[in-house]
Amino acid sequence: MSERPTLHLRDRAVKALKDDQMRQAVRKAVDRLSANKDKAARELPNWEEWREQTKLIRQHTVNHLDYYLKLLTDNVKKAGGKVHFAPNAEAARKIIADLCKEYNAKKIIKSKSMVTEEIHLNTALEAVGMEVVESDLAEYILQLAGETPSHIIVPAIHKNRNQIAELFSKVAGKKVESDTPALTAFARKILRNKFISADVGITGCNFAVAETGSITLVTNEGNARLTTTLPRIVISVMGMERVVPTFEDLETVLSMLPRNATGQKLTSYVSVINGSRQPGDIDGCEKFHLVIVDNGRSRMLADEEYRQALNCIRCGACFNVCPVYRQIGGHAYGSVYGGPIGSVITPLLEDDIDFWGELPYASTLCAACTSVCPAKIPLQDLLFKLRHRRVSDGYGQVVEKFAFNMWKRFFKLPSTYKFAMKVASLGQKPLVNNGYITAKLPLLANWTNSRYMRAAADTTFRERWEKRKK
């Protein structure tokens, strides 16, 4: 799963905050995505009802996941596909690598998939001598740059066109212009050949439909369609929860996914693949495999408090409104999944509330995420609860624990509270300048480095109130 970064969250953030180019690119993109999403929400009547319906579908599916996974599995088999269940990342990598070997595959083409990022599939396949090419434009860019996605929907959100032109120029061995037509034309030329020569196509899965055993893929570039039609062998990889019961349910979630992600009514391509080619079919792959990845999801499913985080439809809307993501971008989270949803699911999927338990603190609990989530996941409540889980599991900081213990002792009684306020008001005196503390003192520096600290008043409101009554 996620490789643990060497730096802690705060240091990762400090590093990210120095990258002006990245921050500018992220700000620009999230503003555009959010504005588009708001427009799409206004255009669809009864937006709140759509959200409620999405929540109900996801909740129902997740609550009956065993049933729908069985149904899905049966129907994929009926359509000529084979289903594999991977309890963890290592097992998933092995299943896929073994399949590729079985088919004597040398060249793999992939369409965008976060779950294959989660299981670090590419490095595993490359390690056994296969060529793996990402066909989503943004993923292709990141592959060339040797980077990971910094946003689940817009993986290369942190890059500007000049940086992309530079990467492409290196591959081309000559200058590629930085305008969109030149960049896409170049990528298309390279990728067309990769599609044609690929032995195996590997895809993710936006939603699997249990009643028919179908895998749905949405793209704007058509690359998932090429990935599933040109190679003889297709392997789709899905997170265990990425299923809906029926096509009717699919209509709802597919109405919400692109609208929330990019503000589109529908993506340019929606591909639905049903197993392998059967007698009488005019198209389809020769062999179809579906790999269902657990990798911590069963544990989340068993946890009543956090199960609802599995209702996520991976639209990225919470990233786009998150004021923390806006400032630090995705890489500072250090995890495969960043943003608010990533801060919730990473400690749970990784089962590590110590190291990854830092992520729930990467939020002001401003609830912008919850206010947009199309599946109505109470993200800030889950972040709030995860903080408590971290502290009660004994991973709070000693200094912090001491400070809150002292705070509790003074604040649990009005008499000691009044005393503490008096001490603060008197004790701060030498530091106060015009009603503010401005000096960068050791204990206050985290505040005063960037802000003046409002000083306590000479008399509290309660003292003034008592005086007034007399």
Added chain:
Amino acid sequence: MKASIFITCICDSMYPQVGEAMVRVLEKLGVTLDFPPEQTCCGQPALSSGYWEYARPVAETMLTAFKNSQYVVAPAGSCITAVKEYYPILFEKDPEKYRQAKELSAKLFEFSEFVVKILKKEDVGARFPHRVTYHSSCHARRFLNTDQYVRTLLTNVKEIDYVPLPHEEACCGFGGTFSVKLPEISEAMVDEKARNIMETKADVLVGVDLSCLMNIDGRLKKQKTNVRVMHVAELLDEGMRL
């Protein structure tokens, strides 16, 4: 009409004049106020940092302090949110305290909400001839949904030159202990907020949450700007006396 003041620890210690302004406005509108002295703090600092065991005894002061109040009014959306949103989680396993928390939630109002919704006063007769912009605090906006009441009150202030704040809904970067745990991110957030405020060329920034205002004011003062930061109660109080 009788109501109790929940002053909040930030207002009590750092902004007593905001409490006084709130008192003057409410009394002028005919409210008889009292101040239950058992109150201290809502417990939010420990609560949102994960230290629920330390937050609980402090939160309990709230439950006892306002037991007999008919209405409770506070100059802070954030502290109210702590009670309404987080006390039910905090006292989940204590049915009596849970019930008390729910009871308190039902009678607890943010200042502007109390004026418009309970007192049914949309125009308090204030005049404020200044260029004003408004920061929409996260908790008041997204949890309490009381943004509308501030807007109503501001719209009805005479001679006000109201200018919308770009990204008014964006968090200012305070987030309680967030601001000292991840100070660099917090700084980046409040810096963007301050820049947006300056862009409006407003003389006054108004808000309903003292913690956000403290954070934004601290940044604006550090940058030596002259923007005056006011709680909406102060603005109305001043405007009613003009």
